[in-house]
Amino acid sequence: MTSPNIVFILISDMGWRDVGFLGCKTHKTPNIDRLAHGGMIFPQTYSCGPNCAPSRASIMSGMYTPRHEIYTPGGASKGDVRLMKLITPARDADLERFPSNYPIALKPDVTCIPQVLKSAGYTCGSIGKWQLGNDPEAGPISKGFDHNVGGHQRMGRHFSPYKNPAMRDGPEGEYLTDRLTDEAVQFIQDNRDAPFFLYLAHWALHAPILAKAGKIAAYEKVGHPNPPYGAMVESVDESVGRVMQTLDDLDLADNTLVIFSADHGGIAKYTNMDPLRGGKGALYEGGIRVSTCMHWPGVIPAGTTCDVPIYGIDFMPTLAEVTSGTLPEHQPVDGESLVPLFSGATSLKRDTLYWHFPLYLAGSDCQNITPLRGGRAGQGTGWRTVPSGAIRKGDWKLIERFDTGSVELYNIADDIGEQNDLATDHPEKAAELLKDLKNWQRDTKAIIPNEPNPYYDMEYELLNNERDQVSLYEKAQYF
Known part of the structure; x- marks a missing residue:
């Protein structure tokens, strides 16, 4: 297996059916759908956690959540302590009762995907959301990325000025999704001559739900149930289209594995989660089932669907296998390589x-x-x-x-x-x-x-x- 380029596009807070390839008729996702239909759709993909921090930590480390113990960016419960039946680490605006004892960053000895890929000679770039700690201790650079734009513990803004210490401001009013796409395109262009790993982690569709005015107006005109959200989804779709066009223009598409996924389910008050119950934060399907497809011409058959349940910890061993990277020996890798599914396997060794x-x-x-x-x-x-x-x-x-x-x-x-x-x-x-x-x-x-x-x-x-x-x-x- 030759060393393919890897592009991993991860969307924040995207509902399972926010994309056309899983049946959405409300949002415009032609580029994402083209990517999906040109490869394999995984309708039974699960996040390892129902919210951002644990799911991303598991993706990067290949470990179950109890091993890395990251559950929220603040390391504590969120809400009113007087409504909590059990003692948990809690941070409440009125009643701060119990100190946090869960980590908010990956520990220094935790090996992550880019470190595995660097062992195989890859140049690694992180563009966008990180939320697993800050450099120099636990940010993208400390975890093996050669290049970081925007990777920080906190979000900042959807429009410039961004108030993100890991990314310089653009022109006033520049849209974050567009800016991250510009940075991703530049990374591909700069690293076209050797194997690269691009981790494009959009802050969209995370609240606050803010989008470009022109797109919002277009969705208002057609009576969309949530015009800003629909406009936000469309901008994400355009980002995917631009990345794929760049790969085509540079003759890299045939030797690039593209993964499109989300960190967890959508927020029920912003998007329609039907037929799933719940949304972000819940262990019901709406909180943990995510939209996923993979595209790799000549390796992953176009127009296929795999109904085997997979989840976030599987990405590390999968990418290690396709790149001949070395998995860590000092930490458990709980996931399983998905490579057999690319050639038609109907099950994995794991059944739970x-x-x-x-x-x-x-x-x-x-x-x-x-x-x-x-x-x-x-x-x-x-x-x-x-x-x-x-x-x-x-x-x-x-x-x-x-x-x-x-x-x-x-x-x-x-x-x-x-x-x-x-x-x-x-x-x-x-x-x-x-x-x-x-x-x-x-x-x-x-x-x-x-x-x-x-x-x-x-x-x-x-x-x-x-x-x-x-x-x-x-x-x-x-x-």
């Missing part, structure tokens, strides 16, 4: 996927995730998620709540929307999956919160059920 999220995430977009008034299937008042774990084995998926010990069981093949909890109907299957999940938690040394929160206020929670949850959402920091 796992998730772990030991914190609370507040949100005003919880209507599609849980009923506000308790109930066995609820994940809490005003929460995108509460401390939980999940497992998928075959078509069966189980979610465990750590605060109540309750479980939910779904057959994803029959009920992709996770509307019919089968835990009572199939207690043996629920017990089997819960046992497997517990064994995995033990093997990965996953920290499970179990101490009751003395500041939890049940009466306050009941009152809170009657109120608009927007205040909680606005108070939460970016995650």
